[in-house]
Amino acid sequence: MRSTRPEPEIADASVFSALFDDLTDEDRALPALIDGASGAVMTYGELVGRAEAFAGALAAMGIRPGDVVGLHCPNVPAFAIAFHGILRAGATATTVNALYTPHEIEVQLRASGAVAHVTVGPLAPQSLEAAHAVGIGDDRIVVLDGLDGHPSLAELLAAGHAAPDVRIDPATHVAVMPYSSGTTGTPKGVMLSHRNLVANVAQCEPLIQLERGERVLAVLPFFHIYGMTVLLNLALRARGTLVTMPRFDLTEFLRIIQDEQVSFAFIAPPIAVALAKHPLVAEYDLSSLRTALSGAAPLDEQLGHAVADRLGIEMLQGYGMTELSPVSHVYVRGESGSTPLGSVGTVVGGTEDRIVDIESGDTIEPPEHDGLSEAGELWVRGPQVMLGYLDNPEATAETLRDDGFLRTGDMAAYDADGNVHIVDRLKELIKHKGYQVAPAELEALLLTHPAVADVAVIGVRTDDGDEDPMAFVVPVDAGAEDPDALMAWVAERVAPYKKVRRVAYVEAIPKSASGKILRKDLKAAV
Numbered sequence: 181m182r183s184t185r186p187e188p189e190i191a192d193a194s195v196f197s198a199l200f201d202d203l204t205d206e207d208r209a210l211p212a213l214i215d216g217a218s219g220a221v222m223t224y225g226e227l228v229g230r231a232e233a234f235a236g237a238l239a240a241m242g243i244r245p246g247d248v249v250g251l252h253c254p255n256v257p258a259f260a261i262a263f264h265g266i267l268r269a270g271a272t273a274t275t276v277n278a279l280y281t282p283h284e285i286e287v288q289l290r291a292s293g294a295v296a297h298v299t300v301g302p303l304a305p306q307s308l309e310a311a312h313a314v315g316i317g318d319d320r321i322v323v324l325d326g327l328d329g330h331p332s333l334a335e336l337l338a339a340g341h342a343a344p345d346v347r348i349d350p351a352t353h354v355a356v357m358p359y360s361s362g363t364t365g366t367p368k369g370v371m372l373s374h375r376n377l378v379a380n381v382a383q384c385e386p387l388i389q390l391e392r393g394e395r396v397l398a399v400l401p402f403f404h405i406y407g408m409t410v411l412l413n414l415a416l417r418a419r420g421t422l423v424t425m426p427r428f429d430l431t432e433f434l435r436i437i438q439d440e441q442v443s444f445a446f447i448a449p450p451i452a453v454a455l456a457k458h459p460l461v462a463e464y465d466l467s468s469l470r471t472a473l474s475g476a477a478p479l480d481e482q483l484g485h486a487v488a489d490r491l492g493i494e495m496l497q498g499y500g501m502t503e504l505s506p507v508s509h510v511y512v513r514g515e516s517g518s519t520p521l522g523s524v525g526t527v528v529g530g531t532e533d534r535i536v537d538i539e540s541g542d543t544i545e546p547p548e549h550d551g552l553s554e555a556g557e558l559w560v561r562g563p564q565v566m567l568g569y570l571d572n573p574e575a576t577a578e579t580l581r582d583d584g585f586l587r588t589g590d591m592a593a594y595d596a597d598g599n600v601h602i603v604d605r606l607k608e609l610i611k612h613k614g615y616q617v618a619p620a621e622l623e624a625l626l627l628t629h630p631a632v633a634d635v636a637v638i639g640v641r642t643d644d645g646d647e648d649p650m651a652f653v654v655p656v657d658a659g660a661e662d663p664d665a666l667m668a669w670v671a672e673r674v675a676p677y678k679k680v681r682r683v684a685y686v687e688a689i690p691k692s693a694s695g696k697i698l699r700k701d702l703k704a705a706v
């Protein structure tokens with residue numbers, strides 16, 4: 181169905197221009213980012229000036245439009261300088277998960293073809309190992325807060341280079357390349373154009389209304405597309421103030437809301453669980469908070485109401501995926517009368533969705549009665565749909581149809597008001613605490629273990645509504661199984677959220693005639 185929400189006005193401009201070209205003198209004086217830990221403030225004027233100088237420094241380093249630059253940095257105000265500096269230079273930012281191991285960083289830098297890399301001191305050991313492994317020289321590894329032998333942010337800004345004069349076509353020039361496994365396989369570079377990002381901010385603006393000067397909590401990571409578009413860019417466009425937190429810690433989260441008078445919090449379901457249940461919440465004055473938006477994983481309806489009631493706030497829910505820049509659906513209370521919070525609402529402006537029967541290929545319509553329609557695969561078409569996966573025409577063709585619809589790999593149903601309910605996941609992707617875990621990546625790793633003859637990984641639901649990666653393992657040596665040792669071995673090699681948290685030993689992995697793992701059979705066996 182085509183959106184009945186207003187058509188967004190999408191500037192035909194780069195991300196930097198769309199966000200900052202109309203900055204006024206009053207805007208320049210407003211705080212853009214506050215470091216939640218130290219309280220240090222960076223104004224819009226400082227952010228824009230520093231991002232331009234950063235772009236100039238990258239150009240002086242020999243970075244040209246179209247070059248790829250790695251960005252491995254937690255949520256600190258300097259992230260915004262580096263990110264917008266890279267884009268302003270016409271380069272493509274490939275944002276790397278701050279929790280990654282050296283090997284995981286190396287895989288992404290190599291696959292994306294990164295020719296420079298930006299990191300921070302606390303992450304430097306992993307980052308340097310990875311960047312060196314792919315042949316990036318120390319003079320092109322920026323350590324923002326300074327490390328001997330590397331350019332620092334302070335040095336780059338002091339060099340005072342003017343931003344380069346770059347001309348790009350916003351519709352085709354790749355602004356960012358986050359990694360996502362999509363419907364199958366290992367993580368792939370998602371090519372998002374300047375237009376994709378500009379469009380998605382414009383599509384969110386009327387629904388996720390942020391006010392000039394309002395304090396927005398930025399704990400969800402900027403390296404993930406949720407933090408990048410819905411938090412960083414949307415809040416900067418609104419001239420809001422982002423209060424950054426480098427990692428989630430409930431006490432610090434509550435303290436910052438109270439002390440910094442935060443009014444809008446972007447969260448994911450695990451944070452909603454804490455806000456609904458944890459006794460600490462009662463010890464803080466959270467009266468400044470007016471709205472929270474949950475996204476990245478299913479929000480249980482009761483949980484959503486429990487948070488809204490306990491804190492006396494409005495709850496919104498967003499749905500989307502990295503390949504959609506990321507927002508395609510937003511639930512806003514009261515928009516269509518009885519919309520349930522358990523739904524993800526309807527498509528954002530300028531977007532169409534289709535729910536397609538996976539057997540017959542027929543389009544499913546909203547039901548004329550109470551309850552939900554049949555479920556089918558959700559497809560989305562709009563200006564936020566990615567250009568494709570880097571160097572992977574097969575995966576691109578499987579996901580992006582010729583008619584412009586993107587297959588989400590999620591199973592969905594309509595209610596009578598046309599709200600979309602995500603009911604299941606067709607694709608193999610596992611989501612742990614809102615982060616992507618690709619079964620294929622864990623399977624490939626586990627197959628290198630000498631005690632593993634064959635393996636399949638699936639997600640299993642936990643009591644609090646999250647998913648845990650679980651491995652079904654065919655042992656090489658029946659009788660010598662050691663699940664704890666195997667889990668510890670995996671844990672040493674992957675980011676913490678990718679850990680295998682359950683193991684079951686089996687005689688054989690169920691597979692189709694063509695050798696594809698029958699994950700549904702495994703899920704049914706749990």
Ligand code: AYL
Nearest residue numbers: 406410475476477478498499500501502506507590602
């Ligand atoms: P990725 N309900 C159910 N599943 C969801 C939801 C939701 N609200 N949001 C995301 N997912 C799942 O690329 C779904 O399986 O992007 C989807 O295909 O890391 C997958 O996560 C995509 O995972 C926002 C804020 C969207 C965040 C996002 C999603 C970014 C996650 C809109 O306002």
